[in-house]
Structure formats: structure tokens, C-alpha cells
Amino acid sequence: MVDHLRQRESRRDRGAGSADLAASPFRVDRDRIVASPFFARLGGVTQVVSASGSGLLHNRLTHSLKVAQVGRAIAERLVSDPDLAPLLEDLGGCDPDVVEAAAIAHDLGHPPFGHLGEQVLDRLARHRFGLPDGFEGNAQSFRIVTTTDTRGPLAAGLDLTAAVRAAMLKYPWTRLSHPAPHPRDLPDPPRGAAEPRDAPGTGSSKFSAYVTELDDLAQARVPFDGRVEQWQQTVEASVMDNADDIAYAIHDLEDFHRIGVLQHAPVSAELGQWEAERAEFAALDTAELSARQRKPGQSLETLRRRLHTRDSWMFDDDAFAAAVSRVRAELVDDLLAAPFDGSVAAEQAFGRFSSGWTARLVAGVHVVANPSTRSGHVLLGRRQWHEVQVLKFVHRRFVLLRPDLALHQRGQARLLTKLVEALEQWLGDRYEADRLPRRLHDLVELARVEYTDLAEHQPETLIGATGEATRGPAAVSSLAKGRAVIDFVASLTDAQAASLLEALSGRTGQFWSDAFVL
Template identity: 55%
Template sequence: MDDDQRRRRLIPEPVDRFATGEEYPEYRVDLERIRFSPYFARLSAVTQVVSPSGVGQVVHNRLTHSIKVTAVARAIAMQLTTTDPEQNAIVERLGGCDPVVVQAAASAHDLGHPPFGHLGEQVLDRLARERLGLAEGFEGNAQSFRILSALDVCETVKEGLNLTAASRAAVLKYPWGRTIHRPDLDPADPTRMPRGSTASRWETAPPKFSAYTLDLDDMLDARSAFTAIAPWQQTVECSVMDVADDIAYSLHDLDDFYRAGVLQQAAVAVEFRTFLRDQHTLAALDADELWSRAPGHSLELLRRRIVSRDPWIASDEHFRASVQRVATELVEGLLAVPFDGSSRTERAIESFVSSWIGRLQRSVLVVEEPNVRSGHVSLLPEAWHDVTVLKFVHTRFVIDRPDFATYQRGQSRVLDVLVTELDSWLDDPRDGPRAPQKLLDFVELATDGYFRLRADNPDWLPADPESDSGRPQGDPRALGRLGRARGILDYVASLTDEQATALAARLRGDREAWAFGS
């Protein structure tokens, strides 16, 4: 690949003042623009999974998570480009793997996470489609790309950060849209579709994607620099970021749960011991019988799910070995000693996390022609199963806990109030102009974007719901409604958890929020 093609920006600009002796200072510009972004700083006040309240500032937020993903991703990138000459040759044929580009992508990958993390993402998607009439809904990955492409600003362009093609492409974990420019594969068989691309029974709904139609031209421009990569595949640098995200997520959440005391060793131990003891019996049960049994049934359901969803890599032998390894080192090892804040337990968690991260980030390989559900850089089968089982622990024993539902119901209500009240405010002809200026700016930006779509790519516009012909919406009032809806989502997604809660209280007229500026 032509290096100039990878380093292409939407608008050329001088970069000499950033030069630090590096071969490609353009990538350093990308990294620093992301790190100096207010959207990046905001991540320090967005919950990863467990809120810091009540347990002190010991748990991860989206910022600390992103920083650690960046460290893991850089280590993997350096490993790929300095160890195996044959592996390095494959990387170069696929477009290269610059460690600074990988760090930029890792720093940016969670910028679009709304208040309250993944729960907020799901709630905003539902509200976008059902309340605001946006067929594309809301998606955190697409929101991250939208921030880089349009919402954030820098000194050289009016909209976006004007990143290189390499850095923009490295953020595209799911390089397609929700309604158009999707993989032209076999949607009837989820094992033949890219991971996350379909809302099948094997995937979490809704399907994932990396660009709204407003930003598709930017996505396609960035991807055009990587002609050796299949349309549905990540670039090598994006694959490295994605693997690093999986590694960090699987371990740092466990770190948080252990410190917060919400991961109870007894319940986890019973599940793992029973599965290891009764695996053959559990495997022989039909689905109805399995659902009625506990413990051990959750791990057996996980095994069946990965075998059905990912037969290209799933292995009963590897799965049992991973369950045994996690049982020994996490359940019977780390969790057997409750965290009490002492130096002894601090060393224990540090030793556990660092040893697992070291082993997992060394367990990667480069594949020139990967399975459609994998990437050019992926984990070895043993490590892939390890990450799957580690994720299972915090999903089954923390996130799915009934007592978490109380908090989640309240957080959902906050987002519902924000979307409903802001939409009503903007619809008020007398008071609408007094809405927050940032909200008005976002609405104007999105509305202008839809009018550009009508001029440049009218087929990308959503179909008019009032038309039997399925023709795209082109009426100025319809485009204005779409722009207002997207602008509201851009605004709400830019808030921190605390800002969202406080603003919802003020919009509801709660007495404690009446004080000006509270």
C-alpha cells in the first residue's frame, strides 16, 4: 500500500510543528488530537460497569479502561512488527500496523459511549427508533466515529478532527452501516456473518455498525486506502485494538468486582465445580431440562452457545481447559481471599491481572485470510476460550444480578426523560431558541448533514414512512425532524453520568434541582 494513501487526511495540513523525530508524525497528530479532546476527558466521568460511589476511586471508568486498552494494544502492535518476519510480511501486505495508529484507535474506541455505558446505549437506541423515528437508532461505535468525523473540532477544519485514513479506519470495528453498506453475505446463517452484524439469536440485539449514514462517506473514504482488506473485515490496526479491548475488558472488570466485593466466591465456585464434575451429564440434557438445573447449567449454556455461534474456533477440549484454568487461578485462587484493601490483597489482584494480560497479549496470531467472524489479528484458540470464560464470570455473577436491575431502571428513566423533554423543548416555537447552545449546534450540524445527503447521496436517506413507494425522505420538514432527532442523541450521548442525572432532574422540575446552577 502507498504510505501517502494511509496518511491521507480529508483536508491536507502542515504537521511539522508536531514532528518528534518519528517517521510518520501525522499519526502522532491523530493521537494527540484524540487525547486532548474534551470527549476523551469526559470518559473519566462515565461508568465502566460498577459506579465508584461507595467503594472509593478504585474502580475503572471509561477513561482508565481506554488507557489500559491503549497499553495492551501497543504491546501487541510492537510484538507483531518486531518478532516474526513472515508474520510481519503478512501485516505489510494487509496495509501495515503502526503502533501510534493502534494507540490512537484504542484511545478513541469508547468516545461514543453514552451515560451509563452499555445500558445507556441500548436505551438510547430504543428511544431513537421508537420515540424519535430514527431507523438507524443509536450505536456506540457509530457515535465514536461520528465524534471523530463531525462533532469534535480542531484548529484546521470546521467539523471533526481531520484524522488520517489509517486512524479513521482503525476505529471501524464494524465497518458497515445499519441499513445500507452492509456485508453481502448469508444472513440466514449467523456463522457466515461477521461478528456483531446481525441481530440473530446468537448476537446481542441490536446489530452493531460503525457509521451512521451521515458519516458513511467518511467511513468509505478511510476504508478506500485498504484495498487488500475485505469490506467486512477490520484493518490490522483495528483488529489489534479490538483484541486488546477484549483482553482488558475481560480482566479489569473482574478487578473492579473483586475490589467492590460484589463477586461472591461461593456462588462462582459452585457453578465451576459442578460443571467440571458433571459436564457429561449436563451435555446430555435437552434445553428444557438444562434450564431447570442449577448450578453448572450456565456454563453448559455458554458452551452450547459458542459451539453454535463460532464453530470455526469453538472446542469442547479448549473450553473445559479454560474453565479449569479460571477455576484454579480466579475462583479458588484470587476470590478465595476477600479483598480487604491490604497490601496483600492489592498484590494478589495485581499479580493475577498482570500475569493474565501478559499471557493473553502474547497469544495472538496474524491470519491473511481469516474466518468471516474473526479478524486478521486474533487470539489463539486457547486464549479465545479463556477470554470467553472470564467474560462469563462477570456477566453471570455481576451484571445479571437482580439487584443491579434497580439502578438500571432508574438510569433508563433518566435517559427517557432527557430525550422526551429535550425533544419537547425544541418543538416549542417560543422557548426552543433558549435550549442549550450545544444542543442547538448539534441539531444544526445534523440537519445540514441530511440536506447534504439529499444533494449528494439521496439513496442513503431513510424511506419515507408515509410513502407506499419506499422513496427516500426528501421533504425539508422531514429532514429537519431527522436532524433534530440526531442532534438530541448527539447531545445526550455527550453528557457524563452525573450531568445526565442532574439535567433530567432539572427538566422534571425536581425541587432539589431548582437552585440555579445546581
Template identity: 75%
Template sequence: MADQVDPREARRSERSSGPESGDLAASPYRVDRDRVVASPFFARLGGVTQVVSASGSGLLHNRLTHSLKVAQVARAIAERLRADPVAAPVLDKLGGCDPDVVEAAGLAHDLGHPPFGHLGEQVLDRLARHRFSLPDGFEGNAQSLRIVTTTDTGGPTAVGLDLTAAVRAAMLKYPWTRLSHPDPHPRHMAAPPRGASEPVEEPGTGSSKFSVYVTELDDMAQSRAAFTGRLASWQQTVEASVMDTADDIAYAIHDLEDFHRIGVLQHAPVAAELGYWLTNALGLAGLSDETLAAQARRPGHSLEQLRRRMHRRDAWVVDDDAFVAAVSRVRAELVDAMLDTPFDGSAEAEQAVARFSSVWTVRLVDGMSVVLDPPTRSGHVMLAPAQWHEVQVLKFVHRRFVLLRPDLALHQRGQAALLTSLVEALEQWLSDRHESNRLPRRLGDLVELASTEYRALAATDMSTLVGATGEPPQGEHGIRELARGRAVIDFVASLTDSQAATLLDALSGRSAQPWSDAFVL
């Protein structure tokens, strides 16, 4: 009798988990890693914004270099946990933690990020829901799963990459759809998992973060079948938890490096914010929420707002003494040790950045542990309380002194207008019956793919296709309209920053050169 395939190694196509003729590795998970790295969707990440456009400077991370670091950190965490005699049996009980799996998931986790980073994600979600009535809208994590299971053609079956169940499950940071699955949906829990809650400003719209569109529900079910009885339906696999934590670590460290290098992250305002809070913590704690909000631009006040927000959201781990220690450490090791000397490209400046990066990466990776019964706001793999607080403070510095800058907002408003115009121009092209035989081949293929998917869903569960209007699609015409919307969103999400800008120039008549990028057309 032939050996049964390990359910973790099962592929979407139900073919053998062994390598195909075009694969170099023997291990199924190394095969997955190689397929992700060979994908054009992976290559395009080199031209996709992390926070702001690198513009060819080489000084700022893009989505490709970010993904490489996430994979590196994820593998290090997995190897350390596997070597721990206390943690290893817990990992096995929860379904396994293979370093190759977490590395492949780390490389693949941002494949679905659209042009211009998180700003592009917000714009495409708004257009998908309100212009095209797509029930799922757009979400970068869900788009990543859609790419590896559906829209990429680099696998042996030309439908996705045909990855193993373990790697697909490890990509699911948020293993639920926006609105419907699993049932009951985790957004209705008394203490919802991180990302499952609805946005306060948009009640009734479903979870703010999710990793699966309704078109990939079968993929979620198949990839998580190997973990049945080990994990709750809404809980990340251990490998997804490792990848998610590695993403947080990489984000907390290298974005600060980037903005120090280009002179955006300045010593004085960060030192004033952290120093004032440490000196006046008791006085700030006595202010009302309203006073604190009104004076948020004064030193220390935004940090006090963070402390209170942590108490509201993460009472399971937050501790004021640990928060004080975290602020003190960040002030000493970020503000006084790195930001104190402006970056001038010298060997001394480069060494200060490298020292900050290596010290913090090792500290955070070494602070990992695995627990059998975590709170709903955490995965099974988590940072120790001291390091958890430190990550929150590092991310606060990035948000307060980089993301909230008016000059960045000015730049991003222009990018939002660009993406909106591009989506509208492509929709008009799709609607022009006189031009139907001259559409980009890839866009036409995406329309046919989405049409097939939506027809199948309409035949089995029409409720999954109810969008912002509250009405199901009306007949074949309604299905076709949904498919066109999804195709445009898929198409635009697969562009680099520069491809999006150049394509809009061509469509609006501002370019004298014919559009010729083969990956797009």
C-alpha cells in the same frame, strides 16, 4: 515533484498529513493520539460508567481508565507482532500495523459511549429508532466515529479531529452501517462477521453492531481506501483487529478485578459453577436444551449453555478439550488464587489482584498471531485457541455473576428511566417555538449540522433516510424532524452520568440551582 502523501496518512480534510501549528508531535499518528487525548469528549469518559457507576470511590473502572488500558494492551500487541519475523511481512501485506495507530484507536474507541455505559446505549438506540425514526438508531461505535469526524471541533478545521485514514479505519470494529453499506451487506452472509447478524428478537432491524452511520459513509470510504485490494469490504483492518482484541482482553480482566474489590464477585457461587461443571460435564452434556434452560440457576448449567452456544456460533475454533482446560485454569487462577480471599484493602489483597491482572494480560497478549485468511467470525489478528477459550470463560463469569444480578438490574432500570425522561424533556424544549432563542447553543448547533447532513443525503440517496416507519422523510419538515432527533441523541450521548442526572433535575424543576456546566450549554 512533491512527495505523495501515504494514503494511510491522508486526513479527512485532505490537508497535508504533517503537523499543524498546534500539534506537538511530528509523526502523523502521534498527532492523532494527542488530538484524541486533548478532546473534551475524551475527558468526559472519566465520568461515564463502565459497568456500574464508580460514584467517586476510585475502586471501579470508568470509560476513561478502560480506554487507557485498551490503548496500552493494543500497543503491546502491535509491538510484539511487528517484532515477529514471521508476522511482520504478513502485517505489511494486509496494510500495516503501526503501534501509534492502534494506541490512538484504543484511546478513541469509546468516545461515543453515552451516560451509563451499555445500558445508555440500548436506551438511546430504542428512542432514536422508535421516537425519532432515525434510520441508524444509536450505536456507541458509530457515535465514536461521528465524534472524531464531525461533532468534535478540536481539529484544525473545527470539523472533527481530522485524523489520519489509518486511525479512523482502526476505529471501525464493525466496518458497515446498520442496514445498507457495503452492498451486499455482511448480515446476509452465510456466516456473518461478529456483530453483523440481526438481533433474533428484532428481525428486519439490521446489524446488532455497526461502526458507521449513513452520515459518515464518506469517512468510511476515504479511511478504507488505503486498504483496497487488501481486505474484504466487511473485514477489519489489522489495526482495528488489534484494538478490538485489546478491548476484549481489558474487559475480560479488569471488570473481574473491580467486582472482586467491592465484594460483588463472591468465591462460593463462582467455585460452585465451575467446579460442578468440571465434575459433571458428561451428565450435563446429556441434558436437553429445554431442561438446561429450565435449570439454568443450578451450578454448572449456565456454563454448559455457554459451551453449546460456542459450538453454534464459533465452530471454527471451539474445542471441548480446550474448553475444559480453560475452565480449569480460570478456577485455579481466578477462583482459588484471587477470590478465595475476600478483598480487604491490605497489601496482600492488592498484590493478589495485581498478580491476577499482570499474569493474565501477559498470557493473552503473548497468545496473539496474525493470519492471512481468517474465518468470517474473526479478524486477521486472533488469540490462540487456548487463550480464546479462556477469554470466553472469563467473560462468562462476569456476565453470570455480575451483569445478571437483580440489584444491578434495579439500578439500571432507574438509569433507563432517567435517560428516557431527559430525551423527552429536550425534545419538548426543541419543539417550543417560544424558547427557540434560549436553547443551549450546542444543541442548536447540532440541529443545524444534522439538517445539513440529512438534506445532502436526501438529494443523493433518499433510501438511506428510511427509518422504523418504512417511509422516507416528507420534505423539509421531515428533514428537520430527523435532524432534531439526531441532535438530541448527539447531545445526550455527550454527557457524563452526573451531567445527565443534574440536567434532568434542572429541566424537571427539582433543582434550585441554575444549570451552568459550560461543556453542555
């Protein structure tokens, strides 16, 4: 790979006399990301559920650091293998510094209140403001490093290298329009590219760039033209993606055992019952399986069937059964067998589980020249892939689907909705136009320039699911205000979002000069 192509900037060359401390351009990227206020705010952003000041749960900052740690370990392992060097070179390279920088940056755009906040802001962006590409956390991260952060040498973005920007693109397409043909139309779409089953016509469920950053996406991918398909991750993005999966699968389970949410009995019953009645479950038709939805083992059998259908390129029944057995032995019968009590023995059990599983999963990562469309060029081994699926199942089934968590999240969804409505009303109040928060005002002006340019030169990018193009200054202004409100709210911490809504509702005791925004 020609280094100067991978290092090419989005808008300008870095000038002499820069204040950057590192010599390597990829280390410079890492330093700029770490220095960003968007990175600092991740310490106050929910990973799965709000830590509420307990200090016991991961937040988006500690999660990002773990992803960076795992990603760098994978990259160093791959580049140390001389047999892989020709393939890695052909695919565009694998630099541990690039992977680490992309991992640190990958959640910069994550909004308040975890994935719940992402879903709420997406609905509001599309249905309330008519933004064709809505909101997506990965795309918001890319928008921050290329557009809305101002800690680079000039006023827009961080001026990251092409390699790091490309490594952030886990889903290197926009929601609806780029590339053409769009990957959602492939016979077996890449992971995240397919449309949600309950929302046909809305575009890909996951994507890594808005149309406002389409030029940045295209420029970041230029060095990889002819090396990977337009819809494929770069090797470095694929490493980061696998590291994200590994960190998520392990540390979130630890968190919820630590605070007593993840209990031994129900997890043991689910996995043990499925193992004991594996053949009987497999013989049930869909209706019979649905009728037994409260019986332990039913949810795991539903997962097995879904993986068989969705990921037949990797799925294997025996590997799935072996993964269930390993998770039951090492998670259920070992880690969860005794309640966490803060003792040395309990902490040592966490250490064994975390380090052992991380090393095992990292050791299973390998590179293939011609992967399935469902995978990047870097992927977990078959056994490890099934184990991650089972670990993530335990997290979803016994944490994310809890009714008490749903109650908590409904309140957070209402909070974000009311906050967006209040800010929209403020933007529409001509008597208060001069007293808008300066950052919100700046975001409106930025988005107005972006959408005016798109409406003039690329109007097809502003056609949403309705098939109607955005026309006229009023429509462009409406899109700009909507994007600005979404950008503004997405830049808040959990606590800032709650405090700002209280202030706008007249119910706060916080002093008026206290800062709410970056």
C-alpha cells in the same frame, strides 16, 4: 503500504504552522484525541456500573487507557516478528501508534450509564425519532472524530489520518445499507453483523458508522482496498478489538471483587459443578437443561452449547474444559478465595492476576492470512480464546445479571428517557427557541445540513426497516432534531445527565450558571 495513502485526511491536508507538537501524523492523532473534551468526559462515564465517587471502579477513561496499553503491546510484538512482516504489509500495515490512537478513541461516543445507556438511546433514536440507524456507541465515536468534535484545525472533526479512522472501525459497515452486499447477509456473518434475534429487519446489532459519516468510512478504507474485504477489520482495528476484549475480561472482574460483589462461593459452585458433572450436563437435552436452570453448572453448559453453535470455527470441547479449569484455579481458588481487604497481600494478589493474565493473553495473539468471517486477521490462540469466553461468562453471570443491578439500571433508563423527552419538548417550544443551549442548537443545524444532503443525493440511506424513504423538509427537520438530541445526551457524563434532568424538572439546587455540557 504507501504511507501517504494511510495518512490521507478526510477533508483537507494539514496546513503548515499547525500547533501540533508531534512529527508523526499518527502521534498527532493520539495527541488530538487526548486533548478532546470528549476524551476528558470519559472519566465521568460508567464502564459497567456507576462508581458513585468510590474511585474503586474503572470508568470509560481508565478502560480506554488500558486498552491502549494492551493494544500497543500486541502491535509491538507483531511488528517485531520478521516472519510476519510480509503478511502485515500485504494486509495494510500494523503501526503501534495507530493502534494506540484508535484504542484511546474507541469509546469516545459511549453515552452515560454504560451499555444500558447505549440500548436506551438506540430505542429512542429509532422508535421516537425514526432515525434508520438509531444509536450505536462505536458509530458515535466515529461521528465525534469526523464530525461533531471541533478541536481540529477547522470546525468539523479532528482530521485524523485514514489509518487511525480505519482502525476505529471494529464493525466497518453501517446498520442497514453499506457495503452492498451487506455483511449481515453472509452465510456466517462477521461478529456483530447479524440482526438481533428479537428484532428482525432492524439491521446489524453492531456497526461503526452512521449514514451521515458514510463518506468518511469509505475514504478511511480506500488505502485498504484489495487488501482486506470490505467487511473485514484492518489489522490495526483487529489488534484494538482484541485489546478491548482482553482488558474487559480482566479488569472488570477485579473491580467487582474489590467492592465485594463478585463472591467466591457462587462462582466456585458454578464452575466446580460443571467440571464434576461435565458428561452428565452434555447428555441433557435442551428441555432438561432449561428445567435445571437454577442448578450450578447449568449456565456454563448453556454457554458451551452456544459457543459450539455460534463459533464452531474456533470452539473445541477440550479447550473449553481446560479454560474452565484454569479460570477456577487462578480466579476462583486464588484471587476470590479471600475477600479483598485492602492489604498489601490483597493488592499483590490483584497484581499477579492482572499482569499474569494480560501477559498470557497477549502472548497468544497471532496473525492469519485467511481468517473465518467471524474473526479479524489478528486473533487469540485457541486456548486463550476459550479462556476469555469463560472470564466474560463469569462477569456476565455473576455481575451483569444480578437483580439488584437491574433495579439500579431501570432507574437510569427512566432518567435518560425523561431527559430525551424534556429536550425534545424544549426544541418544539417556539417561545424558547432563542434560548436553547447553544451546543444543542448547533447540533440541530449540523444534522439538518447532513440529512438534507442525504435526502437529495442518497435517499436510499434514509430508508429504515419500514421500507419508507424520508421525504420533504418537515421529515428532514424531524430527523435532524432527533439526531441532535441523541448527540447532545450522548455527550454528557453520568452526573451531567442526572443534573440536567433535575434542572429541567425544576428540582435542583445547582446554580444556573454551572455548565452541563461540553
